Each structure stands twice: as structure tokens, then as C-alpha cells.
Amino acid sequence: MEKEGKWKYFRIAALLSAAIAITLHFPLVVNYLFNYESAEHRHHFMISFTHLGMELFITFLVALLMFTLNFFILLPVQKHERLHILRIFLSVILTFSSVTILNHLFYSVKEILDPQPWVRGHREEFDIRNFFVSALVIGSVLIIRLIFQKQTVTLENETLRREALQSQFESLKNQLSPHFLFNSLTALKILIKEAPDIAQNYVNSLSKALRYTLQSNEKRLVTLKEEMDFMESYLFLIKMRFDTNLTVQTHIPESHLLFKIPPLTIQTLVENAIKHNEISRKNPLTISIQVTPEDTLKVINPIQMKLTPQDGTGIGLSNLSKQFMLLIGREITISRENNHFKVEVPLIK
């Protein structure tokens, strides 16, 4: 827990301890407040302010100490820690025994300071009180824990949702980026003149790709088949621009076409490879898209670093990683070996 969280916890603990103290000694409080009127009772049972104060203070102190104890036993160290039954068990035993010992201790001290024989009497009352203090403290801590975790989860969901939106926005912007569009139009312009048939295909592919991107926010997951259909159009556009300098090998067995991924996953990975690597006659680039035996999708390319580093390294990847975390709780694997850059994403059944 963060510092602020700790403060909050102990503030609440102090308030609750006070409430517990007053509740448990309610008869005494009532007695103190109202018995003034009946003179004869007052004589025998009158409770001094010191006595009431001490009673309240001891219970308050014991409860607060127990809140402190349980802070270490019951509250999560990590954000998403699950509460093990053993910890509850430990808490119950430790709390109850500590309460008993502490009460004994404090009351012995109190007796020396304020010998009022009549309260000392009932052992059972004492045990019940110990039991109530323990139960109330443990119950409260568990509720605090629940609220704390709920808040964390809500906050995290909010963050994740914002990040997912951000990544959608980024991919939309990338796809519809003026740069992409105007480059495509340049290609189209020459195609119209030189190869009208290809130009028609080009327009079809461009519309397909744009439509898919625009609609990608409607679905959280698409089948590999849908994504690959789109990729065909996207790659057609890209390859018209890079010609034979760019090769994309795809190997996706039919058996995996119904597996799912978030829309634009493959596009993000391919685009990433194109953006950061040299693609030229001298250094053509080959990107390979394959399904592994472990049911993951792998995109690999040799590293052909550009001379001027591109800004935005990792934005697409970190967004993608967050998206996978949000959807299936698994991260994507990015690695670099033998001068190859490899990204592996889990496929969802």
C-alpha cells in the first residue's frame, strides 16, 4: 500500500477503535451520563470519570493495536493478492490471544491506579468483551480490505480502458494518417495511368482496409480469418509501394483460422517492422507471420536498423501488450535473437 493508503487506513482504524470502545462500554457510558439523577444508586455504583475514561481508553488502545497487527496480517502487500484462508486463521488466533493478554495486562495496571472492585468481577463478561473486540476488528479489516481492493480494481479498469481507447485511437490515426493516405494516393495516381486494372484493385483494397480500421473499435476480438482478410488488402497496398523490396510470408494453418485476436494486432506488428527497418533494393526486408505449435502467433523480421531512429519506438507494442493484458491477462512476448526481432502474441480460443 502506498503511504497515503496507510494514513487512510490508520485514520479509519482510529475512528473504528473509538467506536468499538464506546459500543462495548455503552452500559458504562449510559450509567455515567444518567445515573447522576438517582442519588442512592450514585452512592453505590457511581462511576468516576477517570474510571470510564480508563475503560474506554484501554479498549480503544487494544482495538487500535489489533488494527495495527492485522494491517500486517490481512492487508494485501501486492495489489492483487488473494487472501489465503491460513492468514485469516492466523489473524483470528493472534488477535484473540493478543486481545486477551493485553486486556489482562492493562486491567492489572488499571486496578492499581483505580481500584473499583465491582467491575473486576465477571470473567465471562471479560471473555465476551475480548471476543467482541477481536471479531469487530477482524471484520472491519476485512471490509476495509474489500473496499480497498475494489477501488484498486475500478481504478485499474479505468486505466486499462483509457489505454485501450488510446491504442485504438493510435492505430486509427496511424492507419488514416495523412502520410499513409497521401502516399497511397501518389501510388494510385501513377497506377491509374499505367495499370488501370491494378488501380481498380488498389482502390478496392484501400477501401477495405479503411473500412476495417474504422470498424475495429466495434469489436474487442476478431477471428484470425477476418484479420488475415484485412491483412491481404493492407499488404497489397504496402507492397505496391515497396515492390519486391518487401516480402511478407504468411503461414497460418486452416485449423487456426477461428482463433481470435484483438483487431489490428497483426497490422500493428507488420507496420512496426516496416517503420523501424530499412527496406531498399540493397537491403530488402522479409517479414514472416506464422502460428507456433503453442498456439501463438509470431511475427519475425531481421533487424535492419534505420540510420535515424524513428520516434515512437514501442508505443504500438506497449499498447498491444496492455490490450492483451486487459483481454486475457497474458502479455505479448517481444524478443531479439540472432539479429531477428520477434513478437509473439497469444491466440485466444
Added chain:
Amino acid sequence: MTAIIIEDEILAVKHLRQILDETGGIRVVEELESISGAVEWFKENPQPDIIFMDIHLADGLAFEIFRHVNILCPVVFTTAYDEYALKAFKVNSIDYLLKPIEIDDVKNALQKLKNLTSAGSMQTALHNLINTFKNQTKYKTHFLLPVKGDKLIPVKADELACLYIDTGIVKALTFDNRILRFENNLEELAEMLNPDDFFRANRQYIISRKAVHDIDLWFNNRLSVNLKVPFSEKILISKARIGEFKAWFGA
């Protein structure tokens, strides 16, 4: 008039060539696709009368070429869309063509070149342009960092609380208490990170503004910075740097 085209997209080259043919009076002597290709070519060949140059080349930004070759002939840049570049061109009154390129624009550019008074003004303009671009290098917001052998993980600069040197290795502590290893040294990182958010506290540490919890006065008029994340080492700011630190933190 001889010209060369530096452009990595094949269809764009074709398109530009066609337009230049239509314009007439221009002979394209070479097509180049990359920074490295262009640099090599210029070393062995005389410079043409004009260069048409795309900003995004196969191996990086075209401005890199000027760092290796002293280009004396006029340059016309082409671009599909670059906000920064367009601003820089306008400021330095350098010619540029927007893709898809139109023949009239090429004609205008050529006309302007004829009226150009001296090669010197072009040189200054290019020099300014390159500087503008250098200053506009954006700070890194994301890193890919190695973990466990070959694996890499994407990390946002916002996630870093502090960067430090631990037995010769540069490491970072994140806000969620992870320790990450960097391949760059601390000097390089200090330049990559946005100085509004990160401060080089001393030779050992770079701290994030968001990570600063409080600051204690320390012996010898130094400051000791306490982070919001648990960190065992003491981060001290020397007397000489206190002014800078306060300016940064107050900014």
C-alpha cells in the same frame, strides 16, 4: 538540366519521373533510395543541377545526407505529409512539393530556382533547416528493454521513477517497484528523456518529477531527495546543482 531523385517508394519515383519528363528540359541521371546510397553516390559523382528528395527514405530521414555530403546544388524536398517539415520549410523558404505531386508545382519550383540569387542563401537555409530538425527531435516516451536473456518488454518513460548506476550497469526503478536494465549509459538517457520530467540529480542518478516525495536538507548544504517508491540509496543533490534542481522542480 540534370537531376537526381532520392526517393524510396518505387511508384513515387515513377510518378515524379513522368512529371519531370512532361516538364521538359530535365534529365534524370540517377535514382537513389537511401541515405547510405546517396552518400556513396555523391562521393563518386559530380553534383547534378537539382535534387528532388523525399524526407522519409529507406534508412532514415533525408536530412542525414547533409551531414555527410556538402551539397551545393538546389534541393527540392517532396513529402506526403509532415507537419514539422512543412513548418520548417516555410520558415526557411525552402522549396517543397506535396505528394501527389502536380506538374504546375514542379514548374513553379523550377522557375523559382532560376530566380535564386546565390547558392549561399540556399546553404544557409538548409543549415537552418537541419538545425530546426535536430531541435525538434522528440524525447523518448517508450523504451524496449531486455529482460531474461533475449526477451524485451515495452516500458513507458512515465513508469520510471528513477534511473541509477548499480555496479556499472544502468538500471531503473519503476513506480510499481520493478527493476529494469538499460543498455544505454546514463548520459545518453539524460538526453533521451524529456528534461521537464526527468532531472539528472548527480553522476549516479536521474529522477522523475513524479517520483519525488519530499526533500531533506543534508550536510554540507546538500539536498537529499526521498522518493515515493522504496529506494535504499540516498539521492543527494550537490550544493552547486541546488539552484538548477529548484528551477526544474518549480517549473
